Amino acid sequence: MVAVIDVQDVSKSFKIHHERHQSLKERLLHPRSGSTEMFQALRDVSFSVGQGETVGIVGHNGSGKSTLLKCICGVLKPTSGEIRLRGSLAALLELGAGFQTELSGRDNVYLYGAMLGFSRKMVDAIFDDVVAFSEIEQFIDTQVKFYSSGMYVRLAFAVAVNVDPDILVVDEVLAVGDERFQAKCVDRIQRFKEEGRTILFVTHNADQVRALCDRAVVLDSGDMIADGPTQDSLRIFREHLMEDAVEHDAAHLLGTIQIESVTTPEGSFDVKSGSSLHLDVTVTSQSAYSGNFVMELFTRTGLLVSRSDAQGSPVNLVPGRNHVTVDLAQIPLLDGIYDLNVGVLDHHGHTVIAWSEKAASIQVTYDGREGGLVELGATITQR
Amino acid sequence: MSQAPSVGQGHRSLEDTPVRVVSARPVLSTRLKTLWSRRELLIGLISSDIRIKYKNSTLGIFWSMLAPAFTLGVYYMVFAFFLKNGIPNFVIYLFSGLVVWNMFQNSINTATGVIVDRAALVKKVSFPREILALSNVGAAVVYFVVQMVVLVIFVAAVGHAPAWRFLLILPISFLSLYFFTSALAMVMSAVNVYLRDMKHLMEVLLQLWFWLTPVVYSYEHSIAPHLSRHGLSLLYFINPITLIVVTFQRVFYVNTIVHSTVAPYPLINILPTWSFDKFLELNVALFAITVVLFFVAEAIFGRLEGNFESEL
Numbered sequence: 001m002v003a004v005i006d007v008q009d010v011s012k013s014f015k016i017h018h019e020r021h022q023s024l025k026e027r028l029l030h031p032r033s034g035s036t037e038m039f040q041a042l043r044d045v046s047f048s049v050g051q052g053e054t055v056g057i058v059g060h061n062g063s064g065k066s067t068l069l070k071c072i073c074g075v076l077k078p079t080s081g082e083i084r085l086r087g088s089l090a091a092l093l094e095l096g097a098g099f100q101t102e103l104s105g106r107d108n109v110y111l112y113g114a115m116l117g118f119s120r121k122m123v124d125a126i127f128d129d130v131v132a133f134s135e136i137e138q139f140i141d142t143q144v145k146f147y148s149s150g151m152y153v154r155l156a157f158a159v160a161v162n163v164d165p166d167i168l169v170v171d172e173v174l175a176v177g178d179e180r181f182q183a184k185c186v187d188r189i190q191r192f193k194e195e196g197r198t199i200l201f202v203t204h205n206a207d208q209v210r211a212l213c214d215r216a217v218v219l220d221s222g223d224m225i226a227d228g229p230t231q232d233s234l235r236i237f238r239e240h241l242m243e244d245a246v247e248h249d250a251a252h253l254l255g256t257i258q259i260e261s262v263t264t265p266e267g268s269f270d271v272k273s274g275s276s277l278h279l280d281v282t283v284t285s286q287s288a289y290s291g292n293f294v295m296e297l298f299t300r301t302g303l304l305v306s307r308s309d310a311q312g313s314p315v316n317l318v319p320g321r322n323h324v325t326v327d328l329a330q331i332p333l334l335d336g337i338y339d340l341n342v343g344v345l346d347h348h349g350h351t352v353i354a355w356s357e358k359a360a361s362i363q364v365t366y367d368g369r370e371g372g373l374v375e376l377g378a379t380i381t382q383r
Numbered sequence: 384m385s386q387a388p389s390v391g392q393g394h395r396s397l398e399d400t401p402v403r404v405v406s407a408r409p410v411l412s413t414r415l416k417t418l419w420s421r422r423e424l425l426i427g428l429i430s431s432d433i434r435i436k437y438k439n440s441t442l443g444i445f446w447s448m449l450a451p452a453f454t455l456g457v458y459y460m461v462f463a464f465f466l467k468n469g470i471p472n473f474v475i476y477l478f479s480g481l482v483v484w485n486m487f488q489n490s491i492n493t494a495t496g497v498i499v500d501r502a503a504l505v506k507k508v509s510f511p512r513e514i515l516a517l518s519n520v521g522a523a524v525v526y527f528v529v530q531m532v533v534l535v536i537f538v539a540a541v542g543h544a545p546a547w548r549f550l551l552i553l554p555i556s557f558l559s560l561y562f563f564t565s566a567l568a569m570v571m572s573a574v575n576v577y578l579r580d581m582k583h584l585m586e587v588l589l590q591l592w593f594w595l596t597p598v599v600y601s602y603e604h605s606i607a608p609h610l611s612r613h614g615l616s617l618l619y620f621i622n623p624i625t626l627i628v629v630t631f632q633r634v635f636y637v638n639t640i641v642h643s644t645v646a647p648y649p650l651i652n653i654l655p656t657w658s659f660d661k662f663l664e665l666n667v668a669l670f671a672i673t674v675v676l677f678f679v680a681e682a683i684f685g686r687l688e689g690n691f692e693s694e695l
Binding site: 083 | 395396397398400401402403404405406407421423424427428431434435438503504506507508509510580688689690692693
């Protein structure tokens with residue numbers, strides 16, 4: 001496989017001005033003052049993405065993921081190291097930043113295309129697709145300044161995904177337009193994936209990564225802490241979030257609470273579709289703690305089937321062994337293996353205190369006629 | 384999905400596509416190559432610049448011709464009837480220098496603030512940033528061409544033949560003007576990111592610069608005769624715009640020494656009496672220097688652009 005994006009030892013540091021002296025007078029009067037501090041946003045990050053891969057870059061705010069993305073797109077230059085790219089790249093960063101509000105939508109499509117590095121001829125060829133995708137046919141010759149913000153973003157998105165890029169870089173922009181348009185965007189990205197194009201997807205939303213990516217790179221305050229299959233990387237990401245609790249009130253709790261085991265009274269996790277399941281979770285704690293309890297169920301393809309927590313009724317852990325039960329009254333799932341995650345969170349649900357990824361795998365057997373993920377009990381008759 | 388897929392299944396292999404490198408300090412040749420590969424964006428920016436300027440005006444782009452024609456007409460009236468300085472056809476002399484100066488001044492005035500003005504774009508979209516400054520120069524070139532057309536029409540209308548032989552030098556002179564203006568525009572646009580006063584300072588400096596350039600006054604009133612008396616005639620060309628202006632004037636105004644139209648009709652040394660060869664030689668030398676300056680400016684810009692993000 002050809003490496004399409006090759007990031008080699010990339011570091012980026014920013015100068016932070018505590019007091020800005022940008023006018024000549026101030027520079028002359030205070031030649032040395034205005035303390036500056038170096039901030040290291042990325043530290044020796046290296047990874048490479050092969051053609052056709054869909055890779056997620058995860059990290060919480062300030063982890064350097066957006067900086068890395070900007071370096072890859074060429075908006076920022078790394079302080080050291082280099083990035084080698086093959087093929088054309090279209091970035092869905094801040095959509096519509098290149099628009100000239102005084103010009104018509106048509107002119108802007110061409111100008112934006114040129115900014116992304118595509119020739120007039122190429123834009124000519126896809127112009128109708130862009131207009132159709134953005135759904136603003138009757139306004140295409142209107143000045144962009146009269147567009148609604150939704151129209152604005154839709155047009156920009158339409159250009160970026162239709163210019164036929166080899167690499168698509170997506171930065172948490174899927175919250176574009178109404179729900180129908182969002183679905184269209186996700187659909188488009190899925191098709192990109194199927195076509196064997198390379199996609200780099202940046203987010204702090206683990207669910208989106210699970211759904212779209214084969215591989216994930218995890219960044220934490222400028223360091224790359226994981227690079228591997230999505231499930232493994234996300235586990236490391238989660239564990240790191242726990243370590244981050246050190247900086248919060250929960251610092252003293254870290255490691256004091258652990259999920260020891262998840263069992264069923266029958267001893268097996270094989271269930272029949274439609275039946276109930278009773279889970280016993282053993283949690284050991286060194287001190288008393290009151291928090292929230294969460295369980296998640298995923299398909300093997302990384303699709304979140306269900307997430308629920310002990311809403312309103314916190315679990316009160318006492319020192320020693322605690323038993324938490326999770327009752328699933330009826331499992332409407334069809335054939336398949338589903339992975340279970342359980343964890344203890346603080347009251348606000350912000351900080352993970354204890355987490356067990358893939359604590360158990362539930363095997364569901366189904367002998368009915370329906371296909372897909374869930375049984376709806378559908379009957380089809382003619383009146 | 385309403386639209387047909389624009390590409391089929393199975394994307395092209397990228398094995399043979401060239402590698403692009405994003406690094407801390409790209410070498411100058413890479414920068415120039417990238418710049419050249421993005422010329423279509425430059426053209427797009429220039430045309431959008433011009434279109435925005437004349438958007439919503441009924442006469443549109445015609446204004447770019449009407450305005451200089453009107454200026455020329457006003458000068459003609461003023462110097463023919465009110466400010467009689469004795470120089471025949473003075474308005475041709477004045478306008479041929481002014482066309483050059485306008486191109487220079489327009490470029491620098493607009494380009495100095497351009498990176499700061501378009502910070503939103505610079506922080507979000509990847510393209511060679513100097514293209515923004517170059518697009519301002521490009522727009523000024525378009526207006527320059529329009530003004531040249533007005534000048535040529537005027538010269539033809541009053542039946543004033545240009546110096547045909549010297550016309551050969553004009554393209555070289557224009558290229559020097561282009562490269563020098565571009566170089567200064569790039570450097571100023573980058574410096575202005577760090578020192579925001581630059582924009583205002585340049586506006587003032589350009590006024591001074593204008594009076595240091597022989598646009599409104601004749602050669603004999605310039606500093607050149609004093610310099611040559613001390614054997615320092617080369618100093619006259621410290622200001623690169625001078626030679627360009629003088630070349631344009633030589634082509635369109637033609638006469639170097641004229642009789643005043645005002646009694647007692649003294650001789651006026653309006654332009655230097657250099658030979659064709661000397662004009663050519665000086666212009667070729669200036670051209671070479673401005674090309675080097677352009678490369679230097681590109682290198683300086685490359686150094687300065689690394690920290691744009693934290694300054695904008």
